[in-house]
Amino acid sequence: MRIAEVIGRVTLSRSHPSLRGARFVLALPMPLEALTEDSAKRGEDVVVYDDLGAGPGSLIGLSEGREAANPFGKTKIPVDAYCACLLDRLSF
Secondary structure (H helix, E strand, O other): OEEEEEEEOOOOOOOOOHHHOOOEEEEEEOHHHHHOOOOOOOOOEEEEOOOOOOOOEEEEEEEEHHHHHHOOOOOOOOOOOOEEEEEEOOOO
8 A cells, every 4th residue: 555645536437337426636756755755756557446535635545456446345346546435644
């Protein structure tokens, strides 16, 4: 899991029926320097499936790859990144 900052949302003209009830947001993964030293450095943007309601500026826990599909159980959902949690603060 990586920590990322939501920078916007994605608008789809069509989507797979299994993706109803949620939305996609655009997020920038934050490297360690950004988290500990308040650096402006960010990773490459990622489109994330979000059913928790993350908005621009929110910090999220981002699950990617095979783990991104685990919350859906045996239902096959075509996602590569999943918003697993909303973060209200970071403590080191």
